[in-house]
């Protein structure tokens with residue numbers, strides 16, 4: 001684990017939330033991207049060495065739609081930057097953490113990602129993300 005790569009925030013209306021966060025942070029969104037497999041639309045803002053990822057559901061079955069129905073808008077996950085996602089997955093599994101994804105998958109913003117189950121991290125959904133090597 002090298003640093004917090006981004007904080008994921010579940011929102012109802014990404015354009016309305018972008019206006020708030022662009023004003024709050026006094027900078028513009030640098031990327032908007034859909035992740036079809038997850039049923040989400042994402043928008044990223046850079047803040048120092050880390051980022052804010054806004055997530056809006058694009059369908060009712062999206063994990064973001066379910067999260068908002070249950071808890072309302074708010075912090076959805078913390079993403080940590082890792083150098084080698086496969087070895088981190090192995091390490092965390094051997095330490096007893098429950099992985100939602102044992103095999104990394106494609107995420108937004110040129111990353112491969114894997115999630116840890118919140119029940120093994122005191123209620124926080126944790127994302128591991130590794131920059132894609134092109």
Ligand code: ZN
Nearest residue numbers: 008053079127
């Ligand atoms: Zn994320």
